[in-house]
Amino acid sequence: MNRIIMLMALLLVKATLLMAVTSEEAVRKFVNTCGIRPESVAVMIVNLADGDTLGQHNTSMPLLPASIMKAVTTATLLEKASADYRYHTPIYIDGPLDMGILRGNLIVEGACDPSVNSAVEPFGQDIIEEITDALRLAGITKIEGNVLIDETAYGGTPRPASWHPSDFKEAYGTGIHTFNFENNANGRKSVENPSRVFMSRLKRALSAEMITIDGKDLGEGKRTLLFDHVSPPVDEIMRSCMMRSDNMFAEAMLRTYGKLEGKDGSTETAATRELAYWTDRDMPMEGVEIIDGSGLSRSNRVTADFMTGMLGVMGDNATYASFFPLAGQEGTLKSFLAETPLDSYIAMKTGSMKGVQCYAGYKVDENYMPTHSVVIIMNDITGSRSKAKKAAETMLLEIFCNESNIKENE
Template sequence: MFQRASAVPPLRFPSAEGASVGLCVVRLSDMTVVAEHDATRLLVPASVLKCLTAATAQLLLPADYAFITRLGANGRLTADGTLDGDLSLTGGWDPTLGSRFFTARKPFVDWAIERLKEWGVKRVAGGVVVGNAVSAADALSPYWLLEDLEWEYGAGCYPLNYGDNSYDSREGRLADTDPGATLCNLLAAMMKGADIAVEGGEDDRVSESIGDVAGAESLFAAYSSPCRDEILRVMMHRSDNLYAEAMLRAPLLAGACGSVDGIDVRCDSALIRQVALWDSVGIDLRRGRIVDGSGLAPVNRLSARMLADILCHMGNKKEYVGLFPLVGREGTVRNFLRRTPLDGRMALKSGSMTGVLCYAGYLLGSDGSATHAVVIMVNGFTCPSSKVKDSIAAYLRGMF
C-alpha cells in the first residue's frame, strides 16, 4: 500500500497549521513506503542526525576501532629516575577519557601513573604538557548558537578531551573550554600524590613533538578507548554531542596507529568523507545541509526521506539497530510510549530543540529485528512540545 502525501498533516496538535511535518515509514521486507507526508521537505533534524553519524561510523570503522591517547616521556631518563624533559599527553580525540559514563574502566590518570612507575620515573624535570602540536581549530562549530556553548551539551571536541569536557556548577553542568589543561593539571597533582615529583609546573603548554627533543630517548604508552559500538551506544542513548563530534571525525583517524601527526581531523573533511560514502551506495546527502555530527547546529537540514533511506540501508544490520534505545525503557525515549502496546517494540532516536521534535528508528518484530523504518520530523510548532509528542505517539499507535 502506498499512501500519498495529502495537504493535511497526519498529526493533530495546537499550532499544527503553521508547522512543517515530514514523515516516512518504510516496510523493510520489500522496501514499500507504507506512509509518507511531505517526505522530501528539508527540515531541521536536531539530534536524529546522530542516526547518520552512527551509520557512517559503523560502515567506515572496524568493530574493534578505539581512539588512542599517547603518554610520552620527552627526554632522557637518568639512572636516578629523573626525566630530563616533559611528560606529554597526545590526544587522539577520545571523547571517553575520564567520562562518567565509562566508570568500570581503569581511569586514564591511574593508568598513566602505573606506566611511569613501570618506567622507573621518580621525578619530571619539566612539566605535564599537551603533546599535540596543533589544537583543533574547529573544536567549537561556528554554526552552534552562542548561548549553547557555555553548557555541557555545547562543549567542544578537542584533540585531548577529559571528563566529558564539562564540570558541575551551581547553574548546572558547564562546558570546560580547556580540557587538555584540566587533564594535565590533574595528572601532575596525582603524580605528586604518588611520590613522582613534577618540577616544571602544571600547565597546558604545547610540547615539542615526541621524538623531536634533541638526543631524546623517548618512552611511549598508548591508552585505548572503549570500542566503536560501546561509544556509539552511549552517544545514541544519551544523545551525547561530544561523542557524536568525535565519532564523526573517527574515520579520519582510522589506521593512524596512535600517531595523529599531520592528520587532517577537521569537521569539514569528515563531512566530505561522509557524503562520499553515502553517495557510493546511492544516497545523495548533498541536497540537504549537514555541518556537524551531533545535530546541535540549527542550520542542519535533512528530509524524512533521506533519513529513511539511511535507516533502510542499515536496517538488516543488528549491530546498528541495537544502538537505538527502546521506547518506554531506555535513554531519551524511556518515557515515550511507555505503558502502551508499543512499549519496548520500537527503537527510536529522538531529537529536539526549540520548535523542533523528531523521531527516527525502527519498529521491531518479535525476534527483535527491524521490520519498518520510521521517521517523523516536526518543525515550527509554537505549542508545548508535550502536545506534539502526544500527537506523534497517537499516530504511531494508530499505525502499528
C-alpha cells in the same frame, strides 16, 4: 464490576478504531492534529522486508533534524570502522633516564577520544592512574622537563562555526578537542580547557606518589612509548551517545570519521566527507546539509527520504539497531509509547530543540531486529510539544496495530 466492563468496552472500541484506520489515513490525521503547519512536518514509514511505504508526507522537504543527526554520525563511522575499533592515546617520554630522573618530557598525544576519564558510560581505564603506575614501574621519581599535551593530530576548532554562542557555557555545548578529559564539562557547565584540568589532576596525583616535575624548558627529543591508553570499543561509545544523546561524543565520532578518511580531522572536512559518503551510496541527497555530528547546529538539514534511505542501509546491522533507545524502556524514549502495544517494539533516536521534535529509527520484532524504518520530523513548533508527541504516538499505534491486524487476517 461495572467499571471493569466499561474499561473493556472502551478498549474494544479503541481496538476497533485502530483497525479501521489505514496507514495513509493515520498519517493524514497526524499531520492535521499535531498542531504544526503541514509543510513543517515530514513522515516516512517503510517496511524493510519489501520496501513498501506504509505512510508518507512531505518526504523531500529539507528540515532541521536536531539530535537525529547522531543516527547519521554513528552509522557513518560504523560503516568505516569496526564495532570494536578503539581510540589510542599514546603516552611518551622523550629523554633518557638517569638514576630515577627523566631528562626530558612526558608527552600525551591526543587522539580525539571522547571517553578519557568519562563520568558516564562507557568507563575506561583512569589515564591518570595509568600514568602514575607507568612512571613508578619505570622507576621515575622526577621529570626534569614538563608534561606536554600534543594536540596537533586533529585540525579545526573545538566547535563548528554555526553553533550559537549561548550554548557554549553549557555542557551540551562544550567543545571537542584533540585531547578530551572528563567529558570537557564540570557538572552541567562546559570546560573550555580540558587539558588544564587534566594537568591539575595529574600533578596532584604525581605529588601524592612523590614524583616531581621540574618544569624546565628542554625542548622536545625523540619520543619513546611509555604506554598506550586504550578506550572502550567504539560501539559502547556509540550506544552511550545514542541513549543519552551526547553531543560531545557525537562530535568526536564525526571528526574521527574524517580522520580515518585521511582528512585533517576537523568538523568541517569530516562533515563534507560524510555528505560525500552517503551521496556515493546513492542516497537521495537533494537539500541535505551536514554541518556537525550532533545536530546542535541549526544549519543542518535532512529529508525524510534521506533518513529513510540511511536507515534502510543500516537495517540489517544488529549492532547499529541496538544503539536506539527502546520505547517505554530506555534513554530519551523511556516515556514514549510506554505501556502500549508498541512498548519495546519501537527503537528510535529523538531530537529536540526549540521548535523542533524529531524521531528516527525502527519498528523491531521480538528479537529486536528492525522490520520497518520510521522517520518523523516536526519543525516550527509554536504550540504544545506534548500534543505533537501524543499525535506521533497515536499515528504509530494506528499504523502498526492496523498492519498487525491485517497480517493476522491474511
